[in-house]
Amino acid sequence: MHATGGRLRDIAIALLSRPDEIMLEVGAGGELLVARLRAVLAAMLLLLPLANALGGGSVKETMIGLGGALFVNVFAQLWLALARQRRQFRWLPFASAAFDVSATTLVLIALAMNHLPAGLNSLIVWCGYVLAILLTALRSDGRITLFAGALAIVQYGALALVVFALASSPEQLLSSDYGAVTAGSQGQRVLLLVMITLITAMVVYRMQRLIEMSGTDGLTRLPNRTWLLHRIPRLFESVRQDGDSLTLALIDVDHFKRINDSHGHHAGDRALRHVVAVLRELSEPGEWLARIGGQEFVLVLRKPIGTAWERVDAIRRALGERPFEAERGADAMPLSFSAGLAGFPQEGADLSRLLRRADNRLQQAKLQGRNRVIARDS
C-alpha cells in the first residue's frame, strides 16, 4: 500500500514536471501533427453549412454554421503557422489545447442558446472535449494533458450549472431530439472527462518512459548516442549565443578486448561500469557524459580545449590509480583510456564533424601507445 502510494506520487511528479529536451523535441513534433490534423478537420467543417443549405436548412442556420467554420479555420491556420516554428513559443501547446477545449464549449453554448437541452445533451459536440484531451497525448507533456482535462471539466461543469439555473421548469430540460437533461447524467459526463484525462495522462507517462529508455544505455544507465544527437544542437546554440567554447572528448578504453578474452564478457561489463563510475565521479556539474558505442564514451565540457585537456588528463590519471578487480580475490588490474579532443566551434560546427576530428586524435593516441589524451593534430 505504502509502495503504491509512493509510485503514484512519482507518476504525479513526472507528469507535472517540465519534460526534458528530448521529450520537448518529440512534443514539438506532436504539436505540428495535431496542428495539421486540426487544419484538415477545420477544412472539412466548411462542408457542414453547405450540406445544411443543400438539405433545405434555414439561411440563418447556414450563415451561423459558415461563420463558425470560418472562425475555426482561421485559428487552425494560425496554430499551424505557430507550430511550424518548432519550440519557438513555450505557451503554444497550452494555448492550442485551450482553444480546442474552448471551441467545444462555445459550440455547446451556441446550441444551448437556441435550445437549452441541446447544450448539455449533444453527444457529438461533447465528444470535442474527448478529442481535445486525447490529442494532448501527442504533445508528450503531462502538464498539457492535465491542463486540458481540468479546463474541459471546469468549462463543462460551469455550462451545466448555468443551464440548470436558467431552466425555470423541469420541462425546459426535456427535448424530443436530445432527451432529458438530468443532474445524474451530467455528473456521469463530468466523471467520464476525469477518467479520460487520467487515462490520457497515463498514456503520456508511459510514452515518456519509453522515450527515456530509448535515450539510455541499459548497461551503464548513461545517456546514449541518440540522446546526444538530440540534445547537443541546443547546447551548441547556447554556447554560440554566449560566445563560449565547448570541447568534445572521445574516450575509448584501452585493450578492452583482452578483459573480455581473459575474464569473460561479464567481467568486461563490470569493467565498463567501473570506468563509468570513475568518469561520473570526476566529471563536474554541467559536463555531459554519454556512452556512444561498446567501450566508447563522449564527455562534453563547456571549456576551451586547453583547459578541457587538463581535466580529461586528470581523469585518465585518476582511473590509473583505481584498478579494477576482475574476479573476487584476483589481482586488481589497471585500466586506462585514450582520448581525442575537438573544440567547438573552431574545429567543427556540428556533432559529426567534431566526432570525426576527435576520433582522428583518438587514433593518434592509440598509435602513440595508448593511455594518453590528444588535443592537437601532430
Ligand SMILES: Nc1nc2c(ncn2[C@@H]2O[C@H](COP(=O)(O)OP(=O)(O)OP(=O)(O)O)[C@@H](O)[C@H]2O)c(=O)[nH]1
Ligand atoms: N563485455 C562487453 N564487451 C563489449 C561491449 N561492447 C563492446 N565490447 C567488446 O569490446 C571489444 C572492443 O575491442 P577492440 O575494438 O578491438 O578494442 P580494444 O581491445 O579496446 O583495443 P584498442 O581500442 O585498440 O585499445 C570487443 O571485443 C567487443 O566485443 C559490452 O557492452 N560489454
